[in-house]
Amino acid sequence: xxxxxxxxxxxxxxxxxxxxxxxxxxxxxxxxxxxxxxxxxxxxxxxxxxxxxxxxxxxxxxxxxxxxxxxxxxxxxxxxxxxxxxxxxxxxxxxxxxxxxxxxxxxxxxxxxxxxxxxxxxxxxxxxxxxxxxxxxxxxxxxxxxxxxxxxxxxx
Ligand SMILES: Cc1cc2nc3c(=O)[nH]c(=O)nc-3n(C[C@H](O)[C@H](O)[C@H](O)COP(=O)(O)O)c2cc1C
Numbered sequence: 001x002x003x004x005x006x007x008x009x010x011x012x013x014x015x016x017x018x019x020x021x022x023x024x025x026x027x028x029x030x031x032x033x034x035x036x037x038x039x040x041x042x043x044x045x046x047x048x049x050x051x052x053x054x055x056x057x058x059x060x061x062x063x064x065x066x067x068x069x070x071x072x073x074x075x076x077x078x079x080x081x082x083x084x085x086x087x088x089x090x091x092x093x094x095x096x097x098x099x100x101x102x103x104x105x106x107x108x109x110x111x112x113x114x115x116x117x118x119x120x121x122x123x124x125x126x127x128x129x130x131x132x133x134x135x136x137x138x139x140x141x142x143x144x145x146x147x148x149x150x151x152x153x154x155x156x
Contacts, residue, residue: 003033003113004020004034007115008036011036012036013037014038015038016117017035017036017038017041017042017117018034018036018038018039018115019032019035019039019050019055019115019116019118020035020113020114020115020116021054021113021116022113022114023110023111023112023114025075025076029054030054030055030114031052031054032050032051032052032053032054032055033051034051035047035050035051039118042095042119042120042137043058043087044090044091044093045057045089045090056068058088058097059085060087060094062086063085063087064085064086067083067086071099071101075101075103079102079103079105079111080100080101080102081099081100081101082099082101083098084096084097084121085097095120096120096121097118097119097120097121098118098119098120098121099117099118100116100117101114101115102114102115119136120136121135121137122135122137
């Protein structure tokens, strides 16, 4: 099973947005290999529209250049990044997005791909609550269950 199929299996029903990209950080990369339904609901782009594109399509006027440089620096230096960026939906509406990106490494240690977990932040200030309640916009509909038996012969 390749990395795209593996990520699809666990990410399809998650209520956090998931983006998988290739490991090419230089323009025109990174290229999106997979986006889950929660990412599609949050961004307004269908998964089929973003595959082959770069996550830079989510950027706009209000996106901090310093923030995106930090993503680049952190991924190159450490292989991970956690922070908030101003993203834009397909409709043009801005949303604050907490982005947690990690490298998926090959056995030789080189990144094979990057995976991002993305959530819209609706409340940044105030006392933190257990489990981050109220901080993130809840997902509007739950994705339908994945039936493993539909995808992997012999399972389920
Ligand atoms: C998996 C992954 C997800 C990303 N998601 C976003 C995102 O939601 N919004 C954003 O502005 N940049 C995102 N980026 C960062 C951009 O793709 C790009 O790396 C960043 O703009 C720095 O490169 P640049 O300086 O060439 O623009 C993501 C990167 C990766 C690897």
